[in-house]
Amino acid sequence: MGYTREEPVERTSLFNHLETMPGDPIFGLMTQYAKDPAEFKASLTIGVYRDEEGKPWVLPTVKKVEKMIAEDAATNHEYLPMEGLPAFVKAAQDLLFGNPSAALSSRIGSLQTISGTGAVHLGARFLNDSLHPKRIWVSDPTWGNHHAIFDIAAPEVEQKLYPYYDAETCSLNFSGMMKTLEEEAQAGDLILLHACAHNPTGIDPTKEQWKQIADLCEKKKLFPFFDSAYQGFASGDVDEDAWAVRHFISRGTLELVVAQSFSKNFGLYGQRVGAFHIVAGDEQARDKALSHLIYLQRAEISNPPVYGARIVAWILQTPELKAEWEQDLLIMSGRIKTMRAALYAELQKLQTPGSWEHIVNQNGMFSYTGLSEKQVLALRKEHIYLLTSGRASISGLNRDNVALVAKAIDKVVRASGDAPAPAITA
Ligand SMILES: Cc1ncc(COP(=O)(O)O)c(C=O)c1O
Incomplete structure (x- = not known):
C-alpha cells in the first residue's frame, strides 16, 4: 500500500525563477518539417549528408x-x-x-x-x-x-x-x-x-x-x-x-x-x-x-x-580501407557539387531575378543563399525549410526535388521584389 498525504500539497519549486531558454532553431525546424503533412516538402536545414533518395547514408567503408x-x-x-x-x-x-x-x-x-x-x-x-x-x-x-x-x-x-x-x-x-x-x-x-x-x-x-x-x-x-x-x-x-x-x-x-x-x-x-x-x-x-x-x-x-x-x-x-573511404568522400562532396550546379541551372532556366553564381562558388555543406528572412518564411509556406539566415543545407536537394525547390524560390523572389546579390545583377 502506498503512502498518501491527507492534506493537499502546495506545489512550488526552487526553479521557478528560471527564464525559459530559447530552443535550438535548427532542431526546432526539423520537428516542424517532420510534422508537415505536405506530400512535397524539402528539408535544407541541418548539416547532415543525405543521399539521392533524401535518406541518411552509412558510408560503405x-x-x-x-x-x-x-x-x-x-x-x-x-x-x-x-x-x-x-x-x-x-x-x-x-x-x-x-x-x-x-x-x-x-x-x-x-x-x-x-x-x-x-x-x-x-x-x-x-x-x-x-x-x-x-x-x-x-x-x-x-x-x-x-x-x-x-x-x-x-x-x-x-x-x-x-x-x-x-x-x-x-x-x-x-x-x-x-x-x-x-x-x-x-x-x-x-x-x-x-x-x-x-x-x-x-x-x-x-x-x-x-x-x-x-x-x-x-x-x-x-x-x-x-x-x-x-x-x-x-x-x-x-x-x-x-x-x-x-x-x-x-x-x-x-x-x-x-x-x-x-x-x-x-x-x-x-x-x-x-x-x-x-x-x-x-x-x-x-x-x-x-x-x-x-x-x-x-x-x-x-x-x-x-x-x-x-x-x-x-x-x-588500413591503406585499402582508407582509399575506399576517400572514394566515399568523393561521392558525398561530388553529389553536393552536382546539386549546387543543378539548383543554379534551374534558377537560370527560370530567369529568377538576382545573381545566383554564389551557389556554385560556395563550398562544402552549406550555401548562404542570400534569401531574406521574409523570403525564407514564404518558402516555408511552400513546404521548403531553410534557416531564416538564408542558409541552405545543399545535401537536402536531390534530382527529384531540385526543380521544385528552384520553382518555389523563383516564386517567392518574384513575389517579394527583392533579389539576392543585386550588386552583381546590375
Ligand atoms: C563549424 C562546425 N564546428 C563544429 C561542428 C560540430 O559538429 P559535431 O559535434 O557533430 O562534430 C559543426 C557541426 O555542424 C560545425 O558546423
Whole structure:
C-alpha cells in the first residue's frame, strides 16, 4: 500500500525563477518539417549528408568495418584511456597534420573528444584557464553553437565579431575582416577560424588570403583556434581541406589549437567522434598543456566513447580501407557539387531575378543563399525549410526535388521584389 498525504500539497519549486531558454532553431525546424503533412516538402536545414533518395547514408567503408569489428574476437567494451583510443588519436593527427615529422609530432598534444562540439568546448575551457584571453574574435556569422560554447566554457572571454560575409555580393568580405582585426584586435586575443567549408556561409578564404591572415596573427600575436569540421568533405581531398591549418603550422612561429570532427566526413554524427589538438612551441609546453587537458577531460567526461573511434582508426590505419573511404568522400562532396550546379541551372532556366553564381562558388555543406528572412518564411509556406539566415543545407536537394525547390524560390523572389546579390545583377 502506498503512502498518501491527507492534506493537499502546495506545489512550488526552487526553479521557478528560471527564464525559459530559447530552443535550438535548427532542431526546432526539423520537428516542424517532420510534422508537415505536405506530400512535397524539402528539408535544407541541418548539416547532415543525405543521399539521392533524401535518406541518411552509412558510408560503405564504415559498414564494412562495423562488420569486422563485430566479428573481431578482441573487441570489448572496456574504458578507454582518458586521452582516448591511442590508434584513433594517432590517425586523427596524421589525417589533420599530414603525417607530421618527428620534430613536429613532439610539439603536438592530442586527445579524443565528444566530437567537434566537445573539442571546441574543451579548447574553450582550456584556453580560458591557461591563457586568460580577454577576447575571442569570431566570424560574423559563425556556427551558432560557437557563441553558446564560449558563453558556458569561457564566460569571461568577450566575444567580438569580425566581418566575414558581404551581403551585397554573397561573398567574402576579406578587406572588412582584415581591417577590423588590424585596427581592433589586441595581442593575446584568440581568433576562431573555420579550417574549410565555413559554416554557415560556405565561403572560404583563398590560399593567398589565408597567408595574409597568418601574417596578421603573427604580427598582432593573435592565437588561432581552428575548427575543422569538414576535412575531405568540402573538396573531396583531405589534404586540400587541411591546407590552411598546415600552412599556419609550416610558418614555425605560431602556436595554435584545432578542434576536429569526424561527424561529416565519416557520416558518424551520432557516434560523437572528434579530437582536440594543441601545437605548442616545444615538447615541454606540449606535455604540460596535455596534462591540463587530461585533467579537464577526467572531470568532464572521464574518458571518451570507443565505438566510433574504433571505426575511424580501423579505416585510417588500413591503406585499402582508407582509399575506399576517400572514394566515399568523393561521392558525398561530388553529389553536393552536382546539386549546387543543378539548383543554379534551374534558377537560370527560370530567369529568377538576382545573381545566383554564389551557389556554385560556395563550398562544402552549406550555401548562404542570400534569401531574406521574409523570403525564407514564404518558402516555408511552400513546404521548403531553410534557416531564416538564408542558409541552405545543399545535401537536402536531390534530382527529384531540385526543380521544385528552384520553382518555389523563383516564386517567392518574384513575389517579394527583392533579389539576392543585386550588386552583381546590375
Ligand atoms: C563549424 C562546425 N564546428 C563544429 C561542428 C560540430 O559538429 P559535431 O559535434 O557533430 O562534430 C559543426 C557541426 O555542424 C560545425 O558546423
